[in-house]
Amino acid sequence: MSVAEPRRIVLFRHAKADWPQVDDHERPLADRGRRDAPVAGRKLADSGITFDYALCSTALRTRETWKLAVGELPERPRTVYEERIYEASPGELIAVLNETPEDVRNVVLVGHNPGVQGLADVLAGDSEGDTLTRMSRRGFPTAAFAVLTHTGSWKSLEPGTATLVDYWSPSE
Template sequence: MSVAEPRRIVLFRHAKADWPQVSDHERPLADRGRMDAAVAGRKLADTGIAFDLALCSTATRTRETWKLAVHEFQHRPKTVYEERIYEASPGELIAVLNETPDDVRDVVLIGHNPGVHGLTDILSGEAEGDAQTRLNRRGFPAAAFALLTHSGSWKSLEPGVATLVDYWAPSE
């Protein structure tokens, strides 16, 4: 793959989690989270992107979100469960994405706030249409995702080099 072809990155926040008496890492999805994860999966499938790679936090709620979302896809990407995504800062998430092989074009990263929202803001040097307005109005609620494009290599991914192309969040 040529690095001249735009790469697509979806930053996907896990769906709504429950609050049982377990560690934060082990929190499962709430009933609403299970419904929203499937809806988000359908919305992601509607983009027509055949993701090459999914990078998913090891937390229970992110793994459950991804399992329900990817069920809606025609093509299931290779999935890597990455411990470093849990509680990661935007800079740590960039470091994870910088390690992506150059033959990978489209990536979905399933993670947590405030990291995924911060990363969306930091990477977005510009935005198309009203995506930035919608993001600013809604914030980054559970099960929301942002679609960004980047024309360079994964190693060149850094603040301000991407374009926010789309943003979606479940209705409340």
Template sequence: MDAAVAGRKLADTGIAFDLAVCSTSVRTRETWKLAVHEFPERPKTVYEERVYEASPGELIALLNETPDDAQNVLLVGHNPGIQGLADILAGAAEGDARERMNRLGFPAAAYAVLSFTGSWKTLEPGVGTLVDYWTPTE
């Protein structure tokens, strides 16, 4: 299944996720269960109903609430909000990541990795760099 492959690919990035924020929908919970099984260590997981049908702005507001001791956060959610969030946060992109993301979209199990410097409270449009993008449709 694509979710397990996505989990392996994310694990291969070497990012140690401190926190996963997952929508409460059945599909995202099932996706997360399959993906996290591939991680060397399971991050703390919070199931958050506000992720469901959230706009990029609502997702930024939710991420602004993240405690600063969580350095690497994984957000498991839905389109169009997730793709919009990645696009809005990415003031820059490495390689062809943005072009591929815009062309291929965010089918189930796709992911984008963004980095930024600062407190979660300072997360806002344009502060991030899109460093990786993967979709099972490639």
């Protein structure tokens, strides 16, 4: 693929988690999360984006979210479970995305707040329509996702180099 073709990055926050007496990394999805994750997966499928690659936090709630969402996609992308996504800052998430193989055109990153929302804010040097306003107004609730485009190599992804083109949350 040519680096001049826009690449898509979907930043997907895990669905609603439960709060049982377990380590934070092992928190499962709540009933609402188990309902919202497949809905988000259908919305991703409706976007028409064909994902080549998925990066998912190793936390139980992100793995469960991805398992429920990916079942709604027409094709399952190659998935990498990456422990560095858990509790990552926007800069650490950019470093993970910089390592994406160059043959990948579209990637979905399943992670946590505040990192996912911070990354969307940091990457978006521009936005289309009212996407930035909607995302800013709603924040980044559980099961929400933002779609950004980036023209260039994955190694060249840095703050301000992407365009926010879509945003969805279960409350929309």
